Amino acid sequence: xxxxxxRLRADFPVLQSSKAVYFDSACTALKPRAVIDAEASYxxxxxxxxxxxxHSLAKKTEERFEAARERIARFVxxxxxxxVFTKNTTEALNLVIRSAxxxxxxxxxxxxxxxxxxxxxxxxQERRGIAKMGMLAVLPDGTVDESSLSLIDKNxxxxxxxxxxxxxxxxxxxxxxxxxxxxxxxxVLVDGAQGVPxxxxxxxxxxxxxxxxxxxxxxxxxxxxxxxxxxxxxxKLDTFIVGGETVETVSLQGVKWKNAPKRFEAGIQNYSxxxxxxxxxxxxxxxxxxxxxxxxxxxxxxxxxxxxxxxGAIIYGNPDPSKRxxxxxxxxxxxxxxxAALMADSLSRIAMxxxxxxxxxxxxxxxxxxxxxxxxxxxxYNTDEEVxxxxxxxxxIAKMG
Amino acid sequence: MLxxxxxxxxxxxxxxxxxxxxxxxRALDCVVKKATLRPCDTGLDxxxxxxxxxxxxxxxxxxxxxxxxxxxxxxxxxxxxxxASLFFAxxxxxxxxxxxxxxxxxxxxxxxxGLQNAAFLKAPTSLQGISAGxxxxxxxxxxxxxxxCPYTKAAETGVQGMLSKYGNSVHYVYKAFPLPAHxxxxxxxxxxxxxxxxxxxxxYRAALFGRQEDVMQNGTVALYSIxxxxxxxxxxxxxxxxKHSEQLQESTDECxxxxxxxxxxxxxxxxxxxxxxxxxxAEKEVKRLLGE
Numbered sequence: 248x249x250x251x252x253x254r255l256r257a258d259f260p261v262l263q264s265s266k267a268v269y270f271d272s273a274c275t276a277l278k279p280r281a282v283i284d285a286e287a288s289y290x291x292x293x294x295x296x297x298x299x300x301x302h303s304l305a306k307k308t309e310e311r312f313e314a315a316r317e318r319i320a321r322f323v324x325x326x327x328x329x330x331v332f333t334k335n336t337t338e339a340l341n342l343v344i345r346s347a348x349x350x351x352x353x354x355x356x357x358x359x360x361x362x363x364x365x366x367x368x369x370x371x372q373e374r375r376g377i378a379k380m381g382m383l384a385v386l387p388d389g390t391v392d393e394s395s396l397s398l399i400d401k402n403x404x405x406x407x408x409x410x411x412x413x414x415x416x417x418x419x420x421x422x423x424x425x426x427x428x429x430x431x432x433x434x435v436l437v438d439g440a441q442g443v444p445x446x447x448x449x450x451x452x453x454x455x456x457x458x459x460x461x462x463x464x465x466x467x468x469x470x471x472x473x474x475x476x477x478x479x480x481x482x483k484l485d486t487f488i489v490g491g492e493t494v495e496t497v498s499l500q501g502v503k504w505k506n507a508p509k510r511f512e513a514g515i516q517n518y519s520x521x522x523x524x525x526x527x528x529x530x531x532x533x534x535x536x537x538x539x540x541x542x543x544x545x546x547x548x549x550x551x552x553x554x555x556x557x558x559g560a561i562i563y564g565n566p567d568p569s570k571r572x573x574x575x576x577x578x579x580x581x582x583x584x585x586x587a588a589l590m591a592d593s594l595s596r597i598a599m600x601x602x603x604x605x606x607x608x609x610x611x612x613x614x615x616x617x618x619x620x621x622x623x624x625x626x627x628y629n630t631d632e633e634v635x636x637x638x639x640x641x642x643x644i645a646k647m648g
Numbered sequence: 649m650l651x652x653x654x655x656x657x658x659x660x661x662x663x664x665x666x667x668x669x670x671x672x673x674r675a676l677d678c679v680v681k682k683a684t685l686r687p688c689d690t691g692l693d694x695x696x697x698x699x700x701x702x703x704x705x706x707x708x709x710x711x712x713x714x715x716x717x718x719x720x721x722x723x724x725x726x727x728x729x730x731x732a733s734l735f736f737a738x739x740x741x742x743x744x745x746x747x748x749x750x751x752x753x754x755x756x757x758x759x760x761x762g763l764q765n766a767a768f769l770k771a772p773t774s775l776q777g778i779s780a781g782x783x784x785x786x787x788x789x790x791x792x793x794x795x796x797c798p799y800t801k802a803a804e805t806g807v808q809g810m811l812s813k814y815g816n817s818v819h820y821v822y823k824a825f826p827l828p829a830h831x832x833x834x835x836x837x838x839x840x841x842x843x844x845x846x847x848x849x850x851x852y853r854a855a856l857f858g859r860q861e862d863v864m865q866n867g868t869v870a871l872y873s874i875x876x877x878x879x880x881x882x883x884x885x886x887x888x889x890x891k892h893s894e895q896l897q898e899s900t901d902e903c904x905x906x907x908x909x910x911x912x913x914x915x916x917x918x919x920x921x922x923x924x925x926x927x928x929x930a931e932k933e934v935k936r937l938l939g940e
Contacts, residue, residue, distance in 0.1 A: 582716070585691060589698030594705065646709065647701060647716040 250534065250542040252630045258530075259628055268597040268633045273413050273441060273574050273604075273624030276466045278527075285526030286468050289519035296515050298492055312518050315525035316508075322528035323439075323458065323475055324449030331474040331481075331508040332516055336440040337364035339459035339474035342511060343436045344368040344407060346484040349378045352404035352433070356381040358391055358419070360412050360609040365438050369407065378404065385612045389415045389564035396427045403433040410442025410458075414609045415564030416547070416574030416624070418442070425454045434480055440464055444626070445543055445572035447536035456480035462520060466626075467527040471520030474511070481507035488513045531627075539627050546573035546625045546634065553638035554623075557645040563613040563620060573625035576604070576615070579641070581648025584621045587641075591621075595640040599623050649723040650696050651678035651688060653730045693723075768907045769920035777899065778822040778840075778849055780811055785819045787937050789930065790915040792825045792908045795836035795856045796864050800912045804857050806927035814934055824896060825903040825911055832867040834896070839871040839883075841892035846880050 256262045258279040262269070269277060289311070295304035297312040313327070320330040333339040344355065345368055355369045355378045372378035381403070384392035389412070399406055406428040411418050421437065428435045435455040442448050443458075444465035450458050457480060462471040486493070486504060490513035495503040504510050531539065547568035554560050559580025564571070579587050588601035603610045603619035610619050623637065658672035671692070678688040697719055705712035715722060740750035772790060781789075791807060793800040811820055824840070826833035836856055843852030855874040856863060862870040868887075875883035886892070906913075913922040914930040917937065921930040 583694060585694040586698045586701075589695055590702045590705075593699060593702035643705060643709065647705070647713045 248535065248538050250538050250627055252542065252628055255534070256628050256630070262628060266596055268595060268636055270623040270625055270629070270633070270637065271598045271600050272444075272626035272629075273416075273464070273622065274600050275463045275469065276444065276626055277628060278468070279466055279530055281530050282467055282523045282527045286519045286523035289522050293518070297518060298509075308518055312516065312521055315521040318525040319473060319521070319528050320475065322532060323443060323460070323473075324451045324453075325458075325475045328506075328508060329450070329475050329477065329481075331476070331511045332521055333459075333472040333474050333511075334470060334517070335463070335472035336438060336459045336461040337472075339457075339472050340365050340407070340436065340438060341368045342474055342487045343434075343457050343459070343476075343484065344372060344378075344405065346487045347378075347405050347434065348483055348485070349404050352402050353379045354381050354400070354403040354405075355379070356383060356399050356403050356406045356428075356433070357408060358383045359385055359612040360389065360391070360414065360419075361407070361409055361606065362413055362438060362440065362609075363605045363607070364440075365407055365409070366608065383408075387614070389417055389613055391419050391424070393420055393423055396423060399424075399427045399431050399433060401431055403428065403431050405434050405436060407436040408438065410437050410439045410448065411445065411572055412564075412606070412609065413441050413574070413604050414576050414606050414613060414620075414622075416441070416445075416571035417564050418570070421453060421455070429454070434483065441572065441574070444531075446540045450475050462524040462527065465527060465531065468517075468520040468523035471517045471524050473524075476507065478507065481510075484511075487511055490514045534627065540572075542627060543573040543625065544568055544571075546629055547571050547575065549631065549634045550575050550623055550625065550637070553634060553641065556638075557641055559645065559648055563610075563615055573629070574622065575624075576610075576613075576620040576622045578615065578620045579645045579648050582644060584619050587621050587644055590644050590647075591637075591640050594643065595636050597637055597640060649682075649693070649720065649727050651675045651682065651690075651692055652727050654692060654696060655679050656730070656734070766920055766922065769913065769915075769922060770906050771915045771918035771920070772823065772902050772906050774902065775819075775821050776902075777824070778844060779820065780822075780850075781815045781818045781820040783819050785817050787814075787818045787934055788821065788915070788917055789818050789934065790821045790823060792823050792903050792906070792911055792913045794825055794827045794830055794833050794911040795840060795853070796830040796833040796860060797827060797911045798860070799910070801857045801860050803912045803927040806931065810927075810931055810934065814938070817938055818934060823903060824899045825908060826896070826900065827911060831864045832871075835867055835871060836863055837896050837899075838890065838892050839875070839887055841895060842883050842886035843875070843878065843880060845886055845891075846882055848878050848880060851878055852880075 259277045260280055260283065261277050293304060293308045293311065295308040297305065297309040299305065316330050317327040320327045333342065355372065357365065357369055357380065359382055369378065369380050373380045381398050383398055384395040386392050406424060408419050408424055410421065425435050436457040436459065437453065437455040439448055439458045439460040441464065443460040456477050458475040460473055463469040493505055493510050493513045495505055550573060551562065551566050551568050554562055554575060554577050557579060561578045563576040578584060584601040588599045591597040591599055599621055601619060601621045604622060655672065655675035658668045658675050661668040662672045674690045674692045678690045678692050681688045701712045701716050704715055743752040744750045810818065824837040826837045840849060840852055840856060843849050852874060859870060859874065910922065912926060913920060914926055916930050916933040919933060921933070
């Protein structure tokens with residue numbers, strides 16, 4: 248079923264109050280009324296803590312919080328005990344990379360295309376002499392070179408890789424990577440920050456051991472993210488941030504830790520964020536992730552067609568729209584990326600990000616200059632009319648070069 | 649390069665509005681980095697460039713394209729011009745304070761002291777108008793003024809001071825030049841002529857300047873109110889009939905022919921004085937002619 252983006256826009260208050268053409272959803276997506284109301288409902292109706300106190304407000308908070316966990320887990324094809332709430336994808340990635348067991352296997356395999364949130368924890372582990380980094384090769388069109396999968400070997404503790412990159416919107420060949428990792432006895436951590444919001448991701452079918460994603464990139468609240476993991480994979484992790492509610496018992500002689508997910512949820516949690524994230528999962532599920540994916544492929548095609556006609560335009564990654572979500576990074580000849588983005592905002596209030604998108608090695612691997620590129624990232628609320636405005640505006644800007 | 653200009657501009661604007669202070673801080677950060685040979689990463693240059701080119705693009709896409717291609721050269725030129733202007737302005741101010749003229753000892757045209765003897769300002773050929781002082785004096789001081797002009801009002805104290813000091817040595821002539829930009833300027837000029845008919849011009853003129861705001865806002869009502877306070881019995885007949893319309897038109901035509909662009913403008917024996925502080929320059933000229 249095709250999405251009626253024009254009708255959907257009525258669900259997003261910011262699109263009613265602002266006339267901006269919002270093409271920056273890969274940075275953060277807009278919030279529908281359902282999410283805003285759900286977040287507010289915690290503050291208005293509950294405002295208590297879960298899992299600690301025994302009064303009725305605390306019990307209700309616990310019920311709503313755990314119900315949210317259940318709904319979010321279901322959205323990604325997981326079970327509630329498999330879902331740990333985190334601050335965002337960055338924290339979820341740090342949790343796994345910093346807590347994994349490197350006693351017998353040292354190597355962490357990844358790709359240069361990753362977000363800094365995934366690369367930096369690996370680099371930190373290497374700097375501390377805890378782990379060793381291994382990089383899969385990347386082809387000029389931005390795809391992972393499958394011939395380099397042999398890098399994943401018996402010394403590999405963890406393979407940490409994107410589902411969909413934030414620089415090209417293209418997917419990694421996860422099926423092959425997961426198989427290669429499991430054949431070698433390594434764990435697989437998938438960065439789903441750009442994958443979960445834009446496509447149907449089923450944790451069970453994915454086969455990975457961990458999946459990290461954020462609420463705010465899928466129209467949910469900021470400050471809430473998730474780490475989904477298999478029970479046996481969580482058991483292989485050391486503790487990360489510890490504190491209240493992560494333990495069964497504590498004495499000065501020792502600690503008995505709780506099992507996941509509680510073992511990794513120290514302190515008071517972001518209850519309103521979790522409730523808001525559950526609301527957006529329901530919202531997206533009602534629209535249908537397959538429908539959103541189809542809409543995005545359609546938008547990607549129109550976007551790429553528009554950019555391809557710009558004089559001197561360079562599109563990073565494979566220009567085949569069927570291989571991407573509605574995200575395109577590009578440059579215009581003779582115009583710096585920041586300037587192009589600022590001019591698009593000034594001329595037609597088009598909101599786009601420019602720079603290296605917290606993926607500097609990735610942009611270098613794609614052949615972008617050190618200033619980076621302009622990124623247009625669309626979502627379910629973007630329309631053909633907005634792509635037309637984008638095309639007209641970028642035509643004018645491209646002629647400046 | 650533009651961050652140097654931006655710093656000066658935003659620092660100045662920051663004095664008047666807090667919203668410019670973050671911009672001034674960013675410009676300062678950029679200037680410090682450039683001064684220490686580091687790349688400026690505040691993005692301010694790019695924002696200025698994007699805003700400038702976007703603005704020009706709406707008027708002239710070709711011009712915007714040209715500016716985009718040569719932006720660095722334009723930035724450098726603009727920055728050099730800006731700082732050269734600042735230097736010369738500061739030098740002029742220093743000279744003005746120390747020597748009384750922006751050019752120092754050399755003298756000549758100085759923008760701070762107004763226009764003197766500008767070629768486009770031609771002395772009037774007639775002495776028609778409201779007269780005071782000594783008609784046989786060797787020095788003639790002509791003023792082109794507007795009763796509802798705040799600058800003419802500001803100069804009035806100086807005019808009266810000169811008349812009281814040099815009344816015997818100077819022949820003063822006032823020529824009405826009602827400027828359309830000043831509300832009720834024409835009405836005030838006609839009313840002053842009517843007061844002159846009854847020999848009460850100077851009282852009426854003092855009241856016009858004293859109640860300038862009232863005259864500008866309430867026009868005829870205020871003019872009649874002043875006339876009543878001075879017991880001008882023939883005022884209504886004179887003013888209502890527009891008795892002096894022709895005389896006012898002649899005065900206005902004369903002003904236009906002289907190239908007057910603003911009020912007040914003074915002529916001392918044919919030498920023009922206009923702009924800021926013109927009355928003081930005119931007084932200096934009178935003193936010079938009197939050998940004081």
